[in-house]
Amino acid sequence: MATALTGSWQIGKVTIGNRVVVAPMAGVTNAAFRVICKGYGAGLVVCEMISDRGIMYHNQKTLAMMTVDPREHPMSIQIYGGSKETLVQAAQFVDQQTTADIIDINLGCPVNKVVRTEAGAKWLLEPLKVYEMVAAVTDAVHKPVTVKMRTGWDMDHLYAVDNALAAERAGASAVAMHGRTRQQKFQGQADWAILKQVAAALTIPFIGNGDVQTPADAKRMLTTVGADAVMMGRAIQGNPWILRQTTHYLATGELLTPPSPLAKLQMAQELLHRLVAVKGETVGCFEFRQQVSYYLKGIPRSTRPKVALMSADTLAAMDTIIDRFSDQLATYLATKAVK
Numbered sequence: 001m002a003t004a005l006t007g008s009w010q011i012g013k014v015t016i017g018n019r020v021v022v023a024p025m026a027g028v029t030n031a032a033f034r035v036i037c038k039g040y041g042a043g044l045v046v047c048e049m050i051s052d053r054g055i056m057y058h059n060q061k062t063l064a065m066m067t068v069d070p071r072e073h074p075m076s077i078q079i080y081g082g083s084k085e086t087l088v089q090a091a092q093f094v095d096q097q098t099t100a101d102i103i104d105i106n107l108g109c110p111v112n113k114v115v116r117t118e119a120g121a122k123w124l125l126e127p128l129k130v131y132e133m134v135a136a137v138t139d140a141v142h143k144p145v146t147v148k149m150r151t152g153w154d155m156d157h158l159y160a161v162d163n164a165l166a167a168e169r170a171g172a173s174a175v176a177m178h179g180r181t182r183q184q185k186f187q188g189q190a191d192w193a194i195l196k197q198v199a200a201a202l203t204i205p206f207i208g209n210g211d212v213q214t215p216a217d218a219k220r221m222l223t224t225v226g227a228d229a230v231m232m233g234r235a236i237q238g239n240p241w242i243l244r245q246t247t248h249y250l251a252t253g254e255l256l257t258p259p260s261p262l263a264k265l266q267m268a269q270e271l272l273h274r275l276v277a278v279k280g281e282t283v284g285c286f287e288f289r290q291q292v293s294y295y296l297k298g299i300p301r302s303t304r305p306k307v308a309l310m311s312a313d314t315l316a317a318m319d320t321i322i323d324r325f326s327d328q329l330a331t332y333l334a335t336k337a338v339k
Contacts, residue, residue, distance in 0.1 A: 003223065019043060020041065023046060044102075046075070049080050050078065052086040081117070088137055103141060105147045107148065107150075127163050130163050150178045154183035155183070174204055177209060195227065208231065215245050238291070272288045275288050293306065
């Protein structure tokens with residue numbers, strides 16, 4: 001049976017309004033960005049991954065990362081860890097002390113500092129550990145639990161179907177899978193053939209991820225792979241508009257025009273203001289500097305304002321730079337249109 005392109009679906013008892021999910025991205029999918037993504041049509045947003053030990057020790061920065069804006073529901077908080085005891089404690093905290101709708105477990109992070117703690121992608125080598133860890137969490141919480149994983153550790157250890165089925169047997173309410181191995185990180189091509197095998201094997205919802213760059217890619221993930229939903233990540237950075245394009249395309253087959261350079265500047269400024277509102281001026285401006293290049297990419301004459309923004313450290317200074325550049329860009333584009 002073909003996967004529906006539109007309409008709601010369920011993770012446990014949580015209803016997701018459409019088939020487009022925003023992937024958890026470290027340093028990106030904070031509350032400010034997630035609210036923006038919701039505004040552009042995302043069905044589900046996932047918080048950047050959070051350490052179980054940070055939660056267990058009540059690290060203030062960690063706890064602040066779990067702030068949930070009422071406008072972003074339904075949303076999920078992703079946790080990671082290598083110890084059953086600390087992972088369960090973290091899951092219980094999310095279950096009891098936050099307004100998150102879903103608890104997601106990271107089994108795919110490829111970075112060394114996570115893997116060395118027996119967390120993230122390290123689980124991909126042991127389907128039995130996947131079962132034991134996920135079962136321990138699902139037994140300890142009331143909110144639905146999902147798992148995000150990769151196809152395998154490397155090309156010699158591709159336990160995608162085994163790991164996904166282990167998570168299902170352990171009580172997971174959905175599985176998301178990135179079509180690359182831990183060894184690949186973000187290089188090479190996502191293997192959608194393996195994702196198709198996983199989608200066919202599961203009876204719980206399957207969320208396909210990897211190399212979804214366009215609305216057409218999202219449709220193929222649903223129709224060719226057979227995923228119940230599509231997860232988009234890097235394609236959204238600097239371009240949350242693609243979420244609206246994708247939901248519209250899945251519903252109508254019509255491709256909306258890309259945002260204009262001026263619209264991209266407005267998106268960037270919206271992110272700046274939301275970051276400052278959520279994290280304060282110092283941290284908000286710092287995090288905006290880490291994201292602004294994505295928004296300015298492809299905009300003519302953006303080199304100088306980009307340099308200026310990278311050295312600005314107050315909201316007022318950044319607003320002035322963006323407003324001035326917007327005026328200059330509008331004049332430039334109008335002059336170019338006349339010619």
